[in-house]
Amino acid sequence: MELRNIAKNTSYLAGSRVISFIIGIFRAKINALYLGTTGVGIVSQLQDTLNKFSSISTFGMESGCLKLIAEKKNNENNQDVLNVLKTYFILILPLTLLIYLGGLIFNEYLAKIFLGNASYKYYFLIAFTLFPFIVLRSIPSSILYGYKKISFIALSEIIISVLMFIIYIILVLKFDILGVVINLSLTILVTFVVFAYYAFFKVLRSNGFGIKDILIAKISRTYSYEILAIGGIGMILGYFEIACDAASRAYLINSVGIGEFGLYSPIIAWSGLFAGFIYPSISGYLFPRFTEAKSDIEVTEVANDVLRLMTFTVIPFVFLGIAFRSIIIPLFYSSQFARAADYLPLHFISILFGTWIYVFTLIFTPTGRIKKYIPFGLGHNTFSLLLVLILTPLIGLWAWALKYFITYIILSIILLIYFQKEINFKFRSNNLSLIIYSIAGSVIISIIPSKNILLFSVSLILTGSTIFFTKKNERAFLISKIPFINKNN
Numbered sequence: 001m002e003l004r005n006i007a008k009n010t011s012y013l014a015g016s017r018v019i020s021f022i023i024g025i026f027r028a029k030i031n032a033l034y035l036g037t038t039g040v041g042i043v044s045q046l047q048d049t050l051n052k053f054s055s056i057s058t059f060g061m062e063s064g065c066l067k068l069i070a071e072k073k074n075n076e077n078n079q080d081v082l083n084v085l086k087t088y089f090i091l092i093l094p095l096t097l098l099i100y101l102g103g104l105i106f107n108e109y110l111a112k113i114f115l116g117n118a119s120y121k122y123y124f125l126i127a128f129t130l131f132p133f134i135v136l137r138s139i140p141s142s143i144l145y146g147y148k149k150i151s152f153i154a155l156s157e158i159i160i161s162v163l164m165f166i167i168y169i170i171l172v173l174k175f176d177i178l179g180v181v182i183n184l185s186l187t188i189l190v191t192f193v194v195f196a197y198y199a200f201f202k203v204l205r206s207n208g209f210g211i212k213d214i215l216i217a218k219i220s221r222t223y224s225y226e227i228l229a230i231g232g233i234g235m236i237l238g239y240f241e242i243a244c245d246a247a248s249r250a251y252l253i254n255s256v257g258i259g260e261f262g263l264y265s266p267i268i269a270w271s272g273l274f275a276g277f278i279y280p281s282i283s284g285y286l287f288p289r290f291t292e293a294k295s296d297i298e299v300t301e302v303a304n305d306v307l308r309l310m311t312f313t314v315i316p317f318v319f320l321g322i323a324f325r326s327i328i329i330p331l332f333y334s335s336q337f338a339r340a341a342d343y344l345p346l347h348f349i350s351i352l353f354g355t356w357i358y359v360f361t362l363i364f365t366p367t368g369r370i371k372k373y374i375p376f377g378l379g380h381n382t383f384s385l386l387l388v389l390i391l392t393p394l395i396g397l398w399a400w401a402l403k404y405f406i407t408y409i410i411l412s413i414i415l416l417i418y419f420q421k422e423i424n425f426k427f428r429s430n431n432l433s434l435i436i437y438s439i440a441g442s443v444i445i446s447i448i449p450s451k452n453i454l455l456f457s458v459s460l461i462l463t464g465s466t467i468f469f470t471k472k473n474e475r476a477f478l479i480s481k482i483p484f485i486n487k488n489n
Contacts, residue, residue: 016157017278023165025332028269030172031180032333039177040337041262042115044269045249046127046184049114052242053099054134058092062138063287063365064230068223069146070291070366079217081146082209085139086217087224096135103128113246116253116261123181130185133192140192140199145287152198160191233370237377244381248388252400255392264400266333266340267347274317274351279358282306286359290366296423299367306359308431312470314355315438316463318348319445323459326450343401345446350404352438353412360415369422376418380411434469 031040065088072080103110107128111121144153164187171179200211253261286306293299321328325341333340364373384407391399419425427435441462448455 016154016161019158020161023161024269024272027165027168028266029332029334030169032266032337034172035177035180036259037262037265037336038259039180039262040265041253041258042120042123042177043180043184044262044265045115045253045258046123046181048245048249049110049124050127050131050134050184050188052245053103053131054138058135058138061088061091061227061230062142063370064088064227065138066142066146066287067230067291067366068226069142070287073147081207082214082217083220084223084227085143085214087220088142088227089139089214090219091224091227092135092138096132100128100131103131113250116250116258123177126178126181127184130188133188137188137192137195140195143199143203144195145283147203149198149203152202156194156198160187160194164190230365230370233374236374237381240378241381244385248385248403252388252392252397256396260397261400263337263340264343264397266329266337267344267401270321270328271347271351274314278310278313278355282310282358283362286362287366290363293367299363299423300425303359303363303425304428304431307356307427308434310355310359311352311431311434311438312466314352315441315466318351318438318442319459319463322348322442322445323455341450343397345442346401346405349439349442349446350408352442353408354404356435357408357412357415360412360419363419363423372422376411376415380407383407383410430469430471434466437466437469 068084069081107125108118108121111124112118168183171183289302322345325344329341330338364370384403387403388399445459
């Protein structure tokens with residue numbers, strides 16, 4: 001059963017995600033107490049900016065590299081994988097260095113754009129110092145995901161999370177916001193080193209290769225074309241997304257201030273914790289799986305199973321997050337962030353639709369449909385920017401919440417219609433019922449006044465009632481994974 005295989009493979013990362021999630025909660029609380037809304041806003045923006053620049057540097061070519069590794073790993077000629085890696089490295093190196101030098105030279109201008117004030121340029125410089133390693137990390141990451149070495153990925157993430165949290169505590173206590181920024185920069189290097197160790201010394205070495213073999217491998221023109229074919233699309237969409245996001249963030253920050261924007265950070269952080277918990281686990285399995293799919297029918301079946309698993313996963317997060325928002329935010333941040341609870345329901349409902357969008361968008365690249373995603377990506381980012389520009393003068397920070405809410409709903413509907421025509425995609429009836437229930441439940445919980453015993457009761461009942469949407473074999477599978485019950489049986 002596909003769903004069982006997906007659950008089994010993604011569960012390997014569950015332990016590391018739980019640890020990262022818990023550490024993220026403590027980190028958020030410490031940031032809130034020591035940095036305040038302005039400091040949290042700065043750190044949040046720096047992290048987002050680094051990720052955006054990383055996307056520009058790879059042009060989306062990482063997906064092409066991963067796709068080729070997944071296809072070539074079982075070839076009799078293992079040299080093919082090394083040629084893919086060497087070719088990919090040569091392709092990403094020039095732009096990475098160009099962006100790095102540009103960031104160092106124009107640091108004051110970039111700080112003004114992304115942080116709203118040129119005086120924050122030193123924070124930008126510190127965070128940007130080790131930027132190339134974010135991009136280079138895509139090489140060992142592609143190896144681990146391409147070979148489906150999920151256990152190594154999980155172990156790497158545990159090591160990184162624990163080690164960097166210890167360093168973070170030391171730095172933030174001694175240097176305040178400067179310490180957090182230094183930790184952000186160091187995390188980039190440590191992440192690369194740990195991932196590289198498992199990819200090069202555990203995976204490639206077990207196949208009889210080392211780093212030296214990559215360096216002397218051939219640069220393949222064929223692989224260059226294949227990687228660039230995907231990367232070219234990534235470049236178009238990546239540049240446009242960066243431009244739209246930078247413009248909307250800069251406009252909002254300059255309109256409401258970095259402190260007000262920092263107020264939204266708990267919501268972004270909590271949704272990011274969920275995304276970090278489930279998305280990499282799913283994509284690590286799903287990308288190679290879609291690559292291996294032999295027909296549109298198989299793609300539809302796999303997509304339905306993943307949509308089902310992810311919907312079951314996201315429902316407790318959304319339902320309980322909305323219901324207990326007025327308690328969670330002050331508890332895990334501080335009273336300065338209490339007003340963020342007002343914006344949370346719209347954003348968390350958006351997470352439902354974002355989850356389904358994530359599955360649909362993963363179909364494009366591994367099935368050779370990446371070019372067809374261009375109008376969706378361009379349209380989504382254009383509309384998002386226009387919403388922020390139009391709504392910010394009218395409703396302030398609410399524009400940021402509505403940006404996610406409106407665009408995610410529209411894009412999910414458009415993608416559904418597209419795949420219905422493209423691959424004859426159809427929701428299974430039990431999946432459609434579950435999706436409708438998740439939407440209706442989140443809306444009901446959102447309209448009940450906060451800090452209300454009725455709200456807490458309804459959210460718990462609706463969350464628990466999802467068990468009625470499971471099938472008999474799914475309940476048996478879940479029960480088999482509960483140690484206490486399994487032991488007694």
